[in-house]
Structure formats: C-alpha cells, structure tokens
Amino acid sequence: MSENLDGLAQENKIVVRDLMKVYKRGMKEVIALRGIDFEVGTGEFLSIVGPSGSGKSTLLKMLGALDKPTAGAILYDGHGVTLLDDKRSMLYRRQKVGFVWQTGNLVPGLTALKNVMLPMRLSGAPKGPSDERAKMLLETVGLGKRMNHKPHQMSGGENQRVSICVALANKPELLLADEVTGELDTETAQMVMDTLRTMNKDFDTTVVNVTHNPRVAEYADRVLRIRDGLIEGQKHTLYGDITEIDAKGRMVIPETVRRLAGLGKRVVLKATSEGLLITPLSTEEFENNNETGN
Numbered sequence: 001m002s003e004n005l006d007g008l009a010q011e012n013k014i015v016v017r018d019l020m021k022v023y024k025r026g027m028k029e030v031i032a033l034r035g036i037d038f039e040v041g042t043g044e045f046l047s048i049v050g051p052s053g054s055g056k057s058t059l060l061k062m063l064g065a066l067d068k069p070t071a072g073a074i075l076y077d078g079h080g081v082t083l084l085d086d087k088r089s090m091l092y093r094r095q096k097v098g099f100v101w102q103t104g105n106l107v108p109g110l111t112a113l114k115n116v117m118l119p120m121r122l123s124g125a126p127k128g129p130s131d132e133r134a135k136m137l138l139e140t141v142g143l144g145k146r147m148n149h150k151p152h153q154m155s156g157g158e159n160q161r162v163s164i165c166v167a168l169a170n171k172p173e174l175l176l177a178d179e180v181t182g183e184l185d186t187e188t189a190q191m192v193m194d195t196l197r198t199m200n201k202d203f204d205t206t207v208v209n210v211t212h213n214p215r216v217a218e219y220a221d222r223v224l225r226i227r228d229g230l231i232e233g234q235k236h237t238l239y240g241d242i243t244e245i246d247a248k249g250r251m252v253i254p255e256t257v258r259r260l261a262g263l264g265k266r267v268v269l270k271a272t273s274e275g276l277l278i279t280p281l282s283t284e285e286f287e288n289n290n291e292t293g294n
C-alpha cells in the first residue's frame, strides 16, 4: 500500500483499513466484511447505516476488540487494535471503550443510580466519587428524578439513556452504539439520539453509532453507508494471505480471496508498477481471444 498510514493515524482517532471478516459455520463461510476503509476523527459523531446483515454489528465488534478480523487493520491513536493479545484487548475495552447495545446493558435488580455506579465500583473507584459521577451523568440525560427506579419501572427510552450513562461511567474516549433506538418510537428515539449528541459534545466522546434507520443516522456529523460488507461508493482493496510461488510459477490463491475477487478458472495477469494485477477472464473474452489469437 502506498498510503501514509502513520500520517492518517496522527490526524484521526481511528483508522480502519481493508477490514475483512469471514465467519466459518461448519463447512460454510460467511463473508461479513469485504474490505472496509474509513477514519474517525477525535470527538467526531459518526453513523454507519445499512440494511440487516450488512455487517454493522460485526464492524462494531472489531472496533471494540470483542472479536478479531480475518484481515486488515484498525489503528486507535496509532496503535493496532487487531494486534492486541487477550489481556490488552480487555484493557482496551475497559479503559477506552463504552458499549451501548439495542438490548441495553442494565442489571434488572439495581436502580438506575446503582447501575451507573457499577462499572466504576468494579474498576476500583471509591464510593463517593462514583456516586457523584453517576448522579451527574443521569442528570445530564434528564433522569435526575428517576435515579432510584429499577429498569422495569422505567420506559424503553429511559432505560436506553441509563445504558448510555453506564457506557460512559468510566469516561471512555470512544462510545460504540449498536441499534440503540431499534425498539423505540420516533419521539423516544430522537430523545436517545439527542442524549448521545449531548454526551458527544459535553465530554468530547468520539461516537460510532450503527443503525438500519437512515433518519436516526442523520443525527451524526457524518454518515457512511454499508452494504454487503462494503462501504458504498468506496473502492476497496482485498487482502489475501501470504502465498508462495513454486519453481514452476504456480501460486495458490486462497479460496476466500478467489471468491471475493470473482476469480474463476482463468484469469488475466498484468504486471503493473504496483505489483501483479489478477483479474477474472470471462468465458466470452476467453473464446474471443482464442478465435482471434490463433
């Protein structure tokens, strides 16, 4: 790649390059991400919108180091997230990232206040400051009067706002939100998105929000559209495994790469200044070439 990744990493909080994820289900492979490139600036509010199955949750899991991609890179403050071992992944999640899921992340038996205090107490923060910060966060999202209510005593939108406070309890730099308005009516969804926006502005938290709802996506500074594991309108690069060329010039192209690039039994080879370009040869072209060539 000729691109200056170090320079990009200095200008952006997150740089994602050629991200690919292939899930294996028995003998079958599902390609969830086919080579994704984007950047997120510090303090930016980015939405990624796409239909069901387009790879949104997969992408968010990779950003949050909850799973590893098959290929590609994620740089966070210039550090490779995909290269972290289990312990460092855990520290990255705990210290840098807050998650909000559609289903929420509240403990049913605890009040809103106790739910928001929990992550702080678990990471060893003293009771007084945890209590103070939890109250401040709940007041910021307009739930000052609901602090002693348990999840079942609150509405879906209220619970989602508490979930946002839980995610922000340990002051993460990055908030990852997955379909947080999925189950809410338009008005409540708007309130939850306003809350995300407030948190983004007041605490300078970088937000990546994924949704299938274009109207919800519009709350962001910038919207990227994802479809079939690709960002729309983006020219993507495919990453293959390292492969050897034998003495007879034979090279094995991994099946995943072959499928992604649409390569069949015959290909066209072109030596370019960037390397070798391998493109599929359609049967039609092959027949024409044979007729004219001989």
Ligand SMILES: Nc1ncnc2c1ncn2[C@@H]1O[C@H](COP(=O)(O)OP(=O)(O)OP(=O)(O)O)[C@@H](O)[C@H]1O
Pocket (backbone or CB within 6 Å): 023, 024, 025, 030, 031, 032, 050, 051, 052, 053, 054, 055, 056, 057, 058, 059, 212
């Ligand atoms: N653990 C897994 N094992 C196998 N396939 C998976 C797994 N997780 C996701 N997939 C597949 O990967 C593709 C992308 O899934 P993903 O959950 O990222 O989509 P999504 O955009 O979040 O969809 P939705 O809007 O429905 O939540 C889908 O085809 C899905 O079936």
Ligand SMILES: [Mg+2]
Pocket (backbone or CB within 6 Å): 056, 057, 058, 178, 179
């Ligand atoms: Mg999803």
